[in-house]
Amino acid sequence: MLSFPLHHSPRYQDFSIKTISDETIREGGERALYGASDPDKIRLVEKLSQAGIKDIDVGSGMNEANFLRQLLLIQESSDAITDDTTFSFNLTLKTWEPLIDRLEKDVPRSMLNRIYVSIGMIEIESDKKLFEQVADRLYNIGVGRLRSSLLNAFSTEIDEDKYEHLISQIDRVRQVGVSLIRINDSVGTLFPDSTAVLAANLVNDNPDIDFYLHGHNDRGLGTANSIVSVLHGFQIIEGGVAGVGNRAGLAELESITQMFDENNITVDSGPVDVAAVAEAARYSEQTYLTVPTPYRPVSGFLVTNENAGIVNVPDYLGVSRDVDYFLNRIGLFPAYLRQILIEGGINEAALTAEIISEVYERMQTRFDRQYTTKLAEYEQLTARIRDFHDDIVRLPDIIETAKQVLREQPIGLSMDSVPQ
Template sequence: MPLSMPDGHQPRYTDFEIAGISDETMREGGERALYGAEDGQKLQLIEALTEGGLRDIDLGSGLTEPRFLLRCLHAQHMLGRIPEDTQFVFNLTLKTWEPLSEALKIIPRDYLAKIQVSLGMVEHRQEEKLLERAHDHLTSLGVGSFRASILNAFSHEIDDKQYAFINEQVARVRALGIDLVRVNDSIGTLFPEATAVLAANLVRDNPDITFYLHSHDDRGLGLANSLASIFHGFQMVEGGVAGFGNRAGLANLEVMSQIFTERGISVAGTELDTEKLSRAASLAEEVFMVLPNVYRPVSGMLVRNENAGIVNVPDYLGVSRPVDYFLNPIGTFPTTVAQALDNAGFPERLTGDREFITAVADRLTDHMENVLYPAKRERFEELLRQVHEFYTDIVRLDAVQDAALDVLQERASDQVPAT
């Protein structure tokens, strides 16, 4: 039976505060990076994220990441390069917790007491109490606090059975003293109306738990679902700058920051800076070697460009916004040329001379069509070829077999007796 909205539920859309934003740029950006990333650049990106106001940074979940986490903690507590109130979260799942907990031993106990470990896939091997065993072991290592992550394959609605499963897992983590729970839209199929119902019910039934949504953008609804979750009661939100995340990504944090400003939504203990988050988004593309999305909302390189020759509805409506105007052959109207010259201070005898204005427009059009376009088309086709070539050398699963055969061959060579 589908879950319904609780009786008397009142959403909130403006002028409220949430407890925090969890940044997934580093963890899921690193997981998605086809060719990895260099630790020095990753640290610069973390600094850029914190300059933009983010204070909850999720790292992990690879075997090399504890060493990078140690570097970050040194930068924070010894060098002062990262604000002291920044919370580092190390993310591990119950399928990989044993080697990762071993790798975490590189971090001194006084540092482990400062971080938080996110335990994912809490339902894995539930009958063996694996969650409880992993929690106890990590506590014995000195980990200071925990949050939990519940996986889900949502569809267009939440049914009673699925909701009961989530609450069952919430009860398990509550018994361990964990009060921060991430609900995962693991395959990106959740819809905002279902998110609203889920959030309202979970908050009503678990007032002692702080919830946030891990909302993938596979259907283009990552940001919409994230906003729906806090509109209907979730106390935190999550995403990545430039929408970084696995597959199609997660909620875009610089867009979210802009919406928060417009809606009067604040984040406890910090202040978001949309411009700095936008710069961090561009840096993330460099760090993880992702081609810039030039028309990405808020932070795209060209997103503020408007065709000066076309009647732009925002201009017509008198909406004030930062705009960089350009011309192309479609927009090169004589009236546009005349207006541009008038704005530049040309005398009326020229701006009112139709023959003169037409000659200027024709010259511009000729340059764009016969000089600029052919050159840019040739350059674009070369860039496109290079892009396809760049993204061909991806390490696929067949490489595991090839590496295994290489190792076996080397071992065989080592065992050949000397003559």
């Protein structure tokens, strides 16, 4: 198994990376069960750009070339998208032909020169050098820069044979002028220790390449793996706000930027506003019709709420934070009631044991009544959420649509071709 290069040393604070790359728009579009409106997506891009996220992958679908053109026009005409924001467009060697056609048709050559195109699945038809042909075609239509996305199904350790295969892929993309490579943890099976070894070796063996990790969260480790990758040398970090991404999602950019801020890890592309990144994360839920996550780290809309009626460890330790306090039945202690009331301006002398007891009983009654009401509302809400997702378009729906189209064809078409 692969081990750390000789003399390798991680970095934990007081360093810089080149940029933060955002996958919210691309993977959000791929995961969105019911799609998303262009105006909402544009507003999300604007929020990301203004927050300091300067490298944005905008899509991989048939309509995204036109969406890319809209973004580039906004960037030219207003400050809503900063001039130093870079866009990339994603295609694979299974989807390249229609996507290149749409890029050439929908995006002026002068604009294509300003974008990256990322090419994935480069092993397809490698005997025919399909990757090299597609790269040449993209350059010919005016695309200014290429990057590549290398797919991997890593295990808990980095096998030396698989690593050598990855190096051969890197050598191949290097030959067509690619110096920016995304290493995909395609099914989210990396662990932080193996990520560290992988990143350290890739940077050591390829000093001419800038790497970043596409860290899927299938095991709940996407954010940890992405952070570890830069601690061990990767020059770029990537994720999605609110962890938006396929399946369990990607690394959460708001958590990453918070960690960077606390450890003086800076970004060459400019300062990052952590609060604005968190706001973009909350907006992404509206954009992709996702049920809001109240307790998500950093950006959850209730994540700063603390129970005033128990000993909060951060408060006890004197940690300065901006929090909103609430009270529930589990925190209903007479001592805390007294403290809350005194701090609320009520004269301490008036707070006899009888008064505190009466307040206690009334609050307890209120909490009991509130729970009964909220339980009924919760059951209705969860039922509606499940109903909301009931009409996802599944593969049998597509097959049935094709059957209907075939049945509607002229009589001359043999019905033998339509399964019953």
